[in-house]
Amino acid sequence: MTTSEIAPARITVLAGGVGGSRFVRGVRAAWPAARIDVIGNTADDISLHGLRICPDLDTMMYALGGGIDAEKGWGRNDEGWRIAEEFEAYGIQPRWFQLGDRDIATHLVRTELYNAGYSNTEITLALQTRWLGADSPVRILPMTDERVETHIVVADPEQSSGQRAMHFQEFWVRYRAALPVIQVVQVGIDQAKATDAVLESISTADLVLIAPSNPVVSIGPILGVSGVRAALRATRAPVIGVSGILGGAPVLGMADKLLPAIGVAVSAAAVGRHYGPRNRPGGILDRWVVDQRDAAAVAELAADGLDAVAVDTMMTSPEATAAFLHTAVAAR
């Protein structure tokens, strides 16, 4: 591996939404001359009110394009809520998923293109032209053009089966992940193929990064798409992952609610082992970056054959993220 290479021309990042977009802003700051492909999770996509909604892709696009609500880390800036008010007045369900007016404009454009027969890859590139420009060195690529949706099976004593399934967004947004998880199901993942753009991006990259996004519902689905894991194992680029778990808890989000459901402990070391070193069957990592608070895991992982480094992984600014990336990638 060539992690000493600190001027990669082509970088491919696997990423989810809020944390992923913060990470990619750091990658852009770290290597401003690089072409960066972001392979985005589409398993939290949802159809509501006839609109096709891709929350992770949109968060990435808004964040990289200067259109994000910086305080929340998702949704649009200068957002309005007139449509949500109208839906409330009409008694339209569901009320737990509120869409802003500007955000709905994006969904309207996407849905119209989708119904016209364009693939999600084509639509995502068309939408981002507005945000990133036509010649942007950054591209956002959906992990697949097939439909994949994460559903969560939770315990529910009121059901005769003792359980029920719901869309990830309902679990996440409506119930704030506060339900006992039995299983995480990626509906459609068995039929989902990586796009040519995704496979080509991984195979031609000089550096592949796994963002500190949720390992279960963000990175998990991307790795589950047919072709992605094999491409990561085959690429000549080093594959470096960054832990989103720090001191036994997620920095952002609620990954701690889902890791146990897939049998992975809520620790940086456990997630590193879950992804696994590339020289073991199914593994994808050449290096695992943990926070310095988890420095004790480095030796432990080395014993398991996984090269780990401990740095300050707090993404307090794109520059802070860039600094730790430079350190982590160059480390020997």
Added chain:
Amino acid sequence: MTTSEIAPARITVLAGGVGGSRFVRGVRAAWPAARIDVIGNTADDISLHGLRICPDLDTMMYALGGGIDAEKGWGRNDEGWRIAEEFEAYGIQPRWFQLGDRDIATHLVRTELYNAGYSNTEITLALQTRWLGADSPVRILPMTDERVETHIVVADPEQSSGQRAMHFQEFWVRYRAALPVIQVVQVGIDQAKATDAVLESISTADLVLIAPSNPVVSIGPILGVSGVRAALRATRAPVIGVSGILGGAPVLGMADKLLPAIGVAVSAAAVGRHYGPRNRPGGILDRWVVDQRDAAAVAELAADGLDAVAVDTMMTSPEATAAFLHTAVAAR
């Protein structure tokens, strides 16, 4: 005929959008205890951005439900334009038809119900429940559940055929009716049937009113729907029409741009003759109400067999409209 009856229990009104909604507010003020069915024009409906838009039905609904932009006479009050701004930023066409955010919420609800298989009659009744209440004595009924769209054929020397066709909304909104009209075509009218609700409303009414809406693109399509003209000719209720042409020009709108295309002069008398007295083949009117400025037409129309009355038809307020309706309906 029984125009001396001034307390009709059931009134049916044929109406278009802006003028029609102003008229119906007057009808409601004139006979507050009556059940009022509004048979609305749907031939200016249009699909844009994947949304099914029914401008006349919505104008009627917003106006009767207190949601109208009172100054413009159409569109929503407290309207926002964030989606229009976003469409502009995305470069989405067409730009000549701007939709407000609150208005789009209505179209989203309609489109979702439409795609779920509901008829326009069912959808319109569902939407109006919010605006008029569940037990409203006023109902808005689309003229048909089939799709009918008015297209305008205009002269265009740049085309090899010397003409081109466009949706009525493009002619009306984009070109402000300032193109030479060759023909008005109601696409789909031959297949359109009046709904059971429309036919039942006309046949059980105590009074049928034709609003002073555009005779070519508002009232014209309603009369063109299979079953409507026959029902008007068969009903026991008096059928009374009000002229929207006054002193040789429309009070509202641009009917003067379209009447010549169907061979009708821009005058109250000509439009009255166009609708025709019920005792002549194809005629629908028992009485034609013109403005007092057109009082000279009364004797002229009487000679043609059409009972006409001249009153002050200016709809300056619902009360003013109610007053002239009382006078016109009771006149002997």
